[in-house]
Amino acid sequence: MNVDINKYSCPLPVMDHDTVQLAHGSGGKLSADLIANFFLPRFGNPLLDRLDDQAVLALPPGRLAFTTDSFVVDPIFFPGGDIGDLAINGTVNDISMCGARPLYLSVAFIIEEGLPFADLHRILLAMEAAADKAGVAVVTGDTKVVNKGSCDKVFINTSGIGLLPDNIQISSTNLQSGDRIILSGSIADHGMAIMTSREGLSFQTRIRSDTAALNSLVDCMLQASTEIHAMRDPTRGGAAASLNEWAKSSQIGIVIDEETIPVHPQVRGACEILGIDPLNVANEGKLLAAVPADSAQSVLEAMQKHPYGKEAVIIGEVVADHKGMVAMNTSLGAARIVDMPLGEQLPRIC
Amino acid sequence: MKYLDEYRTPWIARHILTEINNNVTRPWVIMEVCGGQTHAILKHGIDQLLPNKIELVHGPGCPVCVTPLELLDKAIAIAARPEVTFCSYGDMLRVPGSDHDLFKVKSTGGDLRIIYSPLEAVKIAREHPDRQVVFFAVGFETTAPGNGMTILQAEKEGLHNFSVLSSHVLVPPAIRALLSLPDNRVQGYLAPGHVCTVMGWQDYEAIARRFKVPIVPTGFEPMDILEGILMVVKQLEQGRYEVQNQYRRSVKREGNIPAQEIINTVFEVADRNWRGIGPIPASGLRIRQKFADFDAERKFPVSSIYPREPEICISGQVLQGLKKPKECTAFGKECTPEHPLGATMVSNEGACAAYYKYNMARVGRI
Ligand code: SF4
Numbered sequence: 001m002n003v004d005i006n007k008y009s010c011p012l013p014v015m016d017h018d019t020v021q022l023a024h025g026s027g028g029k030l031s032a033d034l035i036a037n038f039f040l041p042r043f044g045n046p047l048l049d050r051l052d053d054q055a056v057l058a059l060p061p062g063r064l065a066f067t068t069d070s071f072v073v074d075p076i077f078f079p080g081g082d083i084g085d086l087a088i089n090g091t092v093n094d095i096s097m098c099g100a101r102p103l104y105l106s107v108a109f110i111i112e113e114g115l116p117f118a119d120l121h122r123i124l125l126a127m128e129a130a131a132d133k134a135g136v137a138v139v140t141g142d143t144k145v146v147n148k149g150s151c152d153k154v155f156i157n158t159s160g161i162g163l164l165p166d167n168i169q170i171s172s173t174n175l176q177s178g179d180r181i182i183l184s185g186s187i188a189d190h191g192m193a194i195m196t197s198r199e200g201l202s203f204q205t206r207i208r209s210d211t212a213a214l215n216s217l218v219d220c221m222l223q224a225s226t227e228i229h230a231m232r233d234p235t236r237g238g239a240a241a242s243l244n245e246w247a248k249s250s251q252i253g254i255v256i257d258e259e260t261i262p263v264h265p266q267v268r269g270a271c272e273i274l275g276i277d278p279l280n281v282a283n284e285g286k287l288l289a290a291v292p293a294d295s296a297q298s299v300l301e302a303m304q305k306h307p308y309g310k311e312a313v314i315i316g317e318v319v320a321d322h323k324g325m326v327a328m329n330t331s332l333g334a335a336r337i338v339d340m341p342l343g344e345q346l347p348r349i350c
Numbered sequence: 351m352k353y354l355d356e357y358r359t360p361w362i363a364r365h366i367l368t369e370i371n372n373n374v375t376r377p378w379v380i381m382e383v384c385g386g387q388t389h390a391i392l393k394h395g396i397d398q399l400l401p402n403k404i405e406l407v408h409g410p411g412c413p414v415c416v417t418p419l420e421l422l423d424k425a426i427a428i429a430a431r432p433e434v435t436f437c438s439y440g441d442m443l444r445v446p447g448s449d450h451d452l453f454k455v456k457s458t459g460g461d462l463r464i465i466y467s468p469l470e471a472v473k474i475a476r477e478h479p480d481r482q483v484v485f486f487a488v489g490f491e492t493t494a495p496g497n498g499m500t501i502l503q504a505e506k507e508g509l510h511n512f513s514v515l516s517s518h519v520l521v522p523p524a525i526r527a528l529l530s531l532p533d534n535r536v537q538g539y540l541a542p543g544h545v546c547t548v549m550g551w552q553d554y555e556a557i558a559r560r561f562k563v564p565i566v567p568t569g570f571e572p573m574d575i576l577e578g579i580l581m582v583v584k585q586l587e588q589g590r591y592e593v594q595n596q597y598r599r600s601v602k603r604e605g606n607i608p609a610q611e612i613i614n615t616v617f618e619v620a621d622r623n624w625r626g627i628g629p630i631p632a633s634g635l636r637i638r639q640k641f642a643d644f645d646a647e648r649k650f651p652v653s654s655i656y657p658r659e660p661e662i663c664i665s666g667q668v669l670q671g672l673k674k675p676k677e678c679t680a681f682g683k684e685c686t687p688e689h690p691l692g693a694t695m696v697s698n699e700g701a702c703a704a705y706y707k708y709n710m711a712r713v714g715r716i
Contacts, residue, residue, distance in 0.1 A: 198466075259360070272571070275386070275698065277393075327710065332363045332572055334395020336708040342687050 012121045013037035020115045025145030034143065038120060042128040043107070043138040055139035057104060062166060065100035067091060068159035076119070076153050078197050080189070080208030084126035086284060087156040092134045092213040093233040097287065099170045099222055100162035102134065102215050108142040110155040123154065134213035136160065167226050174229040175250035179318040180296035182289045184217065184303055185210070185311040186262040187239050191281035192270045207266055212285030217308045224302035225295035232288045237341050240279040242288050243326045244340040251323050256316030256338065259331040280341040290318060359573070366576040367399055370583055377403045378586050379535045380579060381528075381671050383521060384542030385412030385699025386570050392708040394572045404579065407535070407671035408704075410524050410627060411542050413489045414441045414697035415669060417517045418623040419659060422447045425486050425515055426455055427652045434650075435461045435478060437471040438486040445693045448658045468493075468500045475504065475512035484646045488517045492544040494635055495609035498616035501637070501644045515646040516637050519622055521545050522553040523633035528670055529561045536671060538582035540568040540575065543597035548613075550605025554593045562591045569597040616641060625693055626659075626666030665692035668701050675702040682706060 015037065023030045040049065047055045069090050076083040087107065095102040107127070111120070131138055189210040196207050214233060221228060230250075234242040239261075247254050263271075263278045271278045285308060291299045296314060303309030316328075326338040382388055388408045391397055397406055410416055426447050429436035436452070443452040443464065456462040461481070465471055471485035487497035497514065504512040521542060528534060541554055546567035554565045564585035568578030578596040585591060595601055613635065622634025637645040662680045667673040675681050675694070685691040687703055694700035706712070 325712070330393075330395045331360050332394050332396065332399060333360065334398040335710050336393060336395050337710060337712060339707045 010041065010125065012118055013041075015117055018116060018118075020111050020113060020117065020120060020145055022113050022145050022147065025111065025143055031143070038117075038124055039141060039143070042124045043131070043141070045137050045139065047137065047139040048141070055104065055106075057139070057161075060163065063100075063164040065095050065098050065162045065164050066159070067094040068157065069094060070155060070157045072152065072155050073194065074152060075194075075197055076123070078209055079193050079206045081211040081284075082123055082126050083154060083156060084123035085130045085211045087158045088127050088130035088134060088136070089211050089213045089284060090235070091158040091160040092136055092215055093284075093287075095160050095162035096213075096215040096218045097170070097231045097233055098164060099168040099218065099228070099231070100164040101219075102136050102160055102162040104139045105131065105136050105158050105160040106140045107138050108157040109144070110151050110157075111143065111145045112151045112153050113145055113148050115153055120154070130213065134215055165222075168222065168228075170228055170231055172230050172232065172246050172249040175246050175252050175290045175318050176229060176292070177252060177318050177320040178293050179229055179290040180293055180314050181243070181254060181256060181316040181318065182291055182296065182300055182303065183239070183261065183313055183315045184214070184287045184289075184309045185285075186264045186267070187234070187283055187286060188263060188267050188271060188278035188281035190284040191238065192267045192276075192278075194282075195274065195276075196270050207264075207270060210283055210285035212308050214285065214287055214308060217287070217303065217306045220302045220306050220309070221289065221299050224298045225291065227295050228289055228291050228299065230290040233283065234286060234288055235282050235284060238278070238280040238282055239288060240277070240326070240338050240341055243338065246290065247326050248324050250318075253319040253322040253324070254316060254326045255319055255329065256326065257329045259329075260313050260315045262311050262313060279338060293317075362573055363399075363576055366573070366580055370404070370576070370580050371401050373580070373583050373587055374401050374403045375587060377405070378537050378583060379405045379407060380538045380540065380582050381407045381409045381536040382540040382568070382575070383409035383411040383525065384540075384545070384570075385409075385415065385697065385701070385704075386544070387411070387540060387542070387568065387575055388701050389699055389704045390570050390572060390575060392704040395708075396572060396575055400579070404583065406579075407674075408668070408701040409671055410528070410624065410669040411490065411521065411545075412669070412694065412697050412699035412701075413493070413517075413519065414445060415665065415693040415700045416519055416624040416626065417442070417445070417488055417693070418625045419448060420623070421515070421517050423449075424647070424652045426450065426452055428484055428515065428646060428650045429455045429460050429462055430458075431482075431650065433482045435463060435474060435481040435483045436486065437463045437465045437474060437483060439466075439488065440464045441697045442486055442488060444690065445696045446660075446690060468496045469503065472500050472503050472507075472509065472512060475509045476507065479511055481511060483512050484515055484650070485512070486515045486517070490519055490521055490542070490545050491549045491613070492542075492547070494518050494617060495548060495606075495612045498612045501616050501641050502612070504644055505641070510643060513644045513646040513649045514637065516617070516635065518617065518635035519624060520619070520633050520635065522557060523630050524624065524627070525554075525557055525565075526561075527627070527630045527633070529557070529563065531670065533672065536563070538564045538586055539566065540578045540582065540596075541565050541593075543567055543569040543574070543600060546595075546597065546601045546605065548606050548609045550603050551593050551595065551601065552603065558591050558593050564591050565593045566596050567593070567601045569600065624669075626669045628666075660691045663692035665694040665702065668694050675705040676709075676711060678702070682712060
């Protein structure tokens with residue numbers, strides 16, 4: 001997401017050092033300074049401010065969704081966002097994909113000694129903005145500092161819980177023949193933003209990560225229909241991985257149409273040059289949904305009214321044929337398999 | 351950089367397909383030499399759209415696939431040495447050697463780094479003067495200038511802890527060798543666009559004349575490939591055999607002269623073994639004696655390598671365009687991208703991997 005630093009123009013707190021030292025994670029005075037000067041001003045709320053070792057939450061009865069994710073990304077700052085945005089949005093999205101409303105997060109940092117305080121501050125500002133925007137509270141946290149070389153700048157783990165309304169059954173085992181597959185917008189933006197900044201490729205327009213919290217989009221979708229069968233945010237492995245997991249878990253086939261899948265021009269260009277299939281590239285602000293045919297149109301229209309779903313489109317459907325596999329009609333009019341990506345996407349060598 | 355969608359617009363594709371249909375009167379066998387083209391053909395389903403009279407066979411243009419087994423075994427032996435930091439492109443790590451692959455070396459404690467560009471390896475050598483940094487430089491003429499640059503750069507900086515294990519092969523001698531096979535069926539060629547961007551197409555003119563085959567340097571986008579096929583078909587139907595350039599936006603007849611100069615400074619032409627195909631005279635590049643200090647093969651002599659290929663694998667015939675991956679009994683059964691038996695199942699440019707990945711036969715259609 002796009003953080004307007006000026007809006008959150010909190011000055012960098014003054015510390016004795018310019019960079020994080022091992023002692024800042026020792027639990028002593030320097031740790032207390034770090035928490036008081038950096039973390040509390042950003043995430044402060046009555047639950048966190050007590051600085052107990054745990055948050056005590058009063059929750060209404062019903063089902064809870066609980067998830068955790070660790071964020072390691074190089075570079076930590078990239079066009080369109082940074083590791084802080086990812087850490088908040090990623091966990092918010094993981095909770096949202098079952099239809100739950102995310103409420104509370106924990107945040108744990110593992111910081112490499114020597115990380116400039118300015119960088120930490122920038123990450124925390126982004127996390128504050130992302131949490132505000134998603135309407136979630138950070139209620140507990142932890143910080144460790146490790147020796148230089150023991151981690152790469154900063155790793156962040158976030159966990160989160162959300163409330164799941166009773167009438168909702170969303171699961172990757174629920175897809176049924178005839179369901180429409182809806183995609184909320186263009187694919188491959190995040191992965192190619194990272195890859196092009198890493199490879200030092202320059203394009204006329206910079207590719208920006210799509211990192212965004214999707215809980216409000218999911219709200220709109222569930223208002224349109226509670227009959228949604230499955231939802232996924234196609235992060236690592238991209239849309240190809242999510243669709244293949246669905247096909248396997250629900251033992252159905254999926255057919256998608258290449259021509260309907262939005263890929264921004266500069267992203268497509270970068271994929272071509274690096275020899276990478278956009279379907280295999282990570283997204284951080286997109287979702288896929290499988291919706292019964294009779295409610296697909298109303299869900300789609302609800303999505304298109306939301307800022308994160310403007311480009312939403314039906315890209316295919318669930319079939320009884322070729323169970324466990326995903327096929328695609330290519331834009332040239334042929335058909336091919338869309339396979340589960342094998343591992344990390346590597347640029348081609350020739 | 352430019353948006354490449356104009357090279358895949360469906361209506362242009364349909365137009366070229368109609369043209370191909372209108373021109374074909376007899377059956378023709380055409381080989382796309384480069385694995386990148388094979389990949390694009392399967393990925394976009396171009397093979398399904400062509401008239402039945404045109405058969406595409408897939409060529410040896412996959413550098414990972416043709417890297418000889420003994421060199422891979424050597425790489426594995428060098429990478430396992432305690433003083434060595436071994437730098438390689440990701441694809442090479444999964445290619446099966448006689449006993450195991452480079453990944454195994456990594457998981458048993460070898461210092462292996464996956465790199466994305468050749469100069470990264472030089473950087474590692476600069477930053478770790480206490481380590482012997484070896485760069486596994488694999489490729490055709492396309493990657494030779496960049497890989498050659500690493501040696502020039504290391505020499506300039508006096509980085510004597512840097513060396514290159516070089517496995518460079520040349521396309522024209524391979525095309526000659528395939529055309530000289532007694533069971534050759536190929537009547538026209540799509541030459542690899544990237545290779546021709548570096549080397550130009552003069553070398554192909556003699557081949558076209560001698561073997562009376564049309565050769566068309568062709569790009570990698572669906573439109574490029576379809577236009578290349580159309581150019582070959584028109585020549586075949588008219589009885590012409592010329593080198594005709596499809597990849598005009600990138601290839602010039604003389605190629606990229608500064609890039610060729612780097613190649614000539616660092617490398618010399620040598621005989622080379624191709625995995626699956628065998629020895630082809632004057633078909634590879636060897637590091638010149640002048641740069642022996644930077645040649646990992648000379649620096650780390652490895653003895654007693656007895657390469658063994660799995661008997662069931664027919665990748666040699668696949669690479670020569672004699673058989674299709676589907677004709678291999680292990681295809682999709684014992685041999686998958688997760689458990690490859692041959693190199694052609696590993697690399698993205700390998701024909702077996704491309705068939706496994708994209709061809710609808712696996713879901714019971716076609
Ligand atoms: S499918 Fe596997 S075993 Fe068969 S030829 Fe290809 S690489 Fe070799």
